[in-house]
Amino acid sequence: MGRFEGKVVAITGAAQGQGREHAVRFAREGADVVVSDLCGQIPCASPMGTAEGLAETVALVEETGRRAVSMTADVRDPEQMREMCAKGIEAFGAIDVLIANAGIGAYGPFAEMSDETWHEMIAINLGGVAHAVRAVVPHMLERGSGRIVCTSSEVGREGGPNNANYASAKWGVIGFVKSVAIELAPAGITVNALAPMSVATAMCHNPATYALFRPDLEDPEPGDVADAFGTLNPMAVPWLEPSDVADAALFLASDEAKFITGVCLDVAGGWNAFHAA
């Protein structure tokens, strides 16, 4: 029997990448899932999910024998987050776990950053997490239980060039998680963050990100950037697979983690050991 048999898990940003992997992994362990995504491209952002991608996630979940409901929903809109939760509760009776995963990558020197690139980043990578959490909390409070996992980043642990907007949002997620964890602990709800290093998804593997790592090359390929990525962590791994992050998300959402709340779990090949805390 899987660890999430009979549980319902809601996941934002599930049309590709880590969100899809979380959906499939929870389903393999017995959960039904509610998956959502914007299914559209924001001009300043790394390549985003599509309606076809979200349908593919649903198909992969159904292949495991579990059920999925999906919805096009924008994490920037609190009302759409409430609709996502309502849809899940209507379909499956409850939401036990929320994975607030949706995010964008959009980098560049701060002095040259457009207003749009700043605002979209904060609205999605920080505001979107808060909207998803706020949508599910009344339901979890009513039930007296719940598990919330919010995706931050190793860049939410430090500063970095070209990352003023991304680091601001991801540091913000950690402050948000710690604050809400304290508020919700008496109600039996845990709230934790994940801080992955680079992960092999569209956010990492795209020409704009490669150009940051190898500005000396005209058209860098994955093989040209792997060593540069690997210098960021002492295990010298260039990037994680989405399944490496899902392992940590499933743990934080599981019964084994019932007394763990308000933490930020680094999945980062030891990159975190360079940081002060």
Ligand SMILES: NC(=O)c1ccc[n+]([C@@H]2O[C@H](COP(=O)([O-])OP(=O)(O)OC[C@H]3O[C@@H](n4cnc5c(N)ncnc54)[C@H](O)[C@@H]3O)[C@@H](O)[C@H]2O)c1
């Ligand atoms: N890939 C990395 O290197 C890396 C490292 C650390 C943290 N992260 C974080 O992990 C999370 C998942 O990213 P990923 O690596 O799977 O990238 P990804 O681009 O493959 O997936 C992100 C998904 O979020 C969706 N999304 C973006 N804006 C949205 C919005 N406004 N409303 C709804 N959905 C929206 C996208 O359409 C996409 O499907 C993000 O929060 C990201 O910041 C990524």
